[in-house]
Amino acid sequence: MSWFNEKTPEVAKAFAEMRNAVYKEGELDGRTKELISIAASVLMRCERCTEIHAERARKHGATDEQIAEAVACAMFVAAGSQLSWSDVYEKILGESNK
Amino acid sequence: MSWFNEKTPEVAKAFAEMRNAVYKEGELDGRTKELISIAASVLMRCERCTEIHAERARKHGATDEQIAEAVACAMFVAAGSQLSWSDVYEKILGESNK
Amino acid sequence: MSWFNEKTPEVAKAFAEMRNAVYKEGELDGRTKELISIAASVLMRCERCTEIHAERARKHGATDEQIAEAVACAMFVAAGSQLSWSDVYEKILGESNK
Amino acid sequence: MSWFNEKTPEVAKAFAEMRNAVYKEGELDGRTKELISIAASVLMRCERCTEIHAERARKHGATDEQIAEAVACAMFVAAGSQLSWSDVYEKILGESNK
């Protein structure tokens, strides 16, 4: 992302500071934050992000199985959210029952 | 989601079994899976999902701060992925440097 | 969408013509096109769109069960696409097997 | 997706059963379900999914024109949903008319 540093240096700097703030050891440990970030990277369709956060997750001791389970959560929520994002189905499909 | 059970009972049953498989105690504990699922729910724009997974996360002992940090990871990846999803910027913005 | 007609009348007109072109009887019948559009509306998180296309699907003879099955397809693809959108997993998770 | 079977075999099994439940002959025929799934695959930005469902659609007798019309529905809803996802425009743009 050298172009980003070159063309918008102030935003790039602020973004780097946000990264530090988000990933610093807090109430969640680094491994958990990286697993959350893998799921987020997948949902955002960002291969490079997925690689970066998987690499970092590994450095924090995450196993392959843990990474796969994080992806499985993303997969489940992606499915379930198609049903639960809205109450409109009850209105559409519920009427016919009466 | 009663309509879903009524109108497509077999899919509803299979979906319930997938939920059991995804959230059963595995390599990741229940609390971590729910925090990942909160981030996924936010990214998928599903309020009901966010509520459900926050409630479950709480039952697994998650604090408010941990939920907020999970959302912060989603926020960071949503931002960063706008830069990292593609190499096309280097091509577009890199050319002008030469 | 009266604001759209008022503020950008030419785009509104072109958009209405695109709708006519997309939904006119073609190789797919109207019912099938509306069921596809319901799934698309769900994935795009548009309640009003879901209502409109469900109403039109009904006018073309679609049953509740058919609408629910269209949503089930959206749900399945939303899930499966988390795995299939990328080859990056093989690289990340495949390495550890060697 | 061999990694998925290896690393989370139970989820993989449940997911396969969900696929069977979703795509079994029901109120919609196989061809219609695959056309809906093509549109969903496109909207989810999943090339591999698009290929898989196009291949299956062909096996169920779908023509090129039918696949193109399914994509056209996805395209239309993607456009229209930018207007119809929210009532906020009326509030923002409607005020100025008074």
Add this chain to the structure above:
Amino acid sequence: MSWFNEKTPEVAKAFAEMRNAVYKEGELDGRTKELISIAASVLMRCERCTEIHAERARKHGATDEQIAEAVACAMFVAAGSQLSWSDVYEKILGESNK
């Protein structure tokens, strides 16, 4: 977003600084940045964001027609991107021509 400031004060602070960096007068003027942000808010399905950026756009002198044209760009790209996001169509639909 008072919860965000309370629960993750460091991230909230870094995020506020990123906002300042992004929206400060730069190569693009404030009005243009706000119009871009309206389109982004719409695409991200965020009503509150759309309201905030529309309000700011107005303060920078944007008219209703300009806001509507920004939404029209989002609408067009949402449609066109369904065709242009992938080369997979040529492979799927191109083969049959031979």
Add this chain to the structure above:
Amino acid sequence: MSWFNEKTPEVAKAFAEMRNAVYKEGELDGRTKELISIAASVLMRCERCTEIHAERARKHGATDEQIAEAVACAMFVAAGSQLSWSDVYEKILGESNK
């Protein structure tokens, strides 16, 4: 997109007319419309769209820095929208304060 013209010529024609209507000189100039479209292309995960609109933006006199600032707006809104898309956080995280 030759396949689109071949397989659904009427939709292709209507879509081309919509493009003309959206991008004609209006209340916003061509450069601004293309910068908005770059941000939209990024958010829609469409590399080809990003290239096309960047090229057109250049023809309208846009600089690299302006393109980078448009992407920065997309990045900021993508982040901020994770917080502002919903009131559900107040409900979830606000309760604990009492």
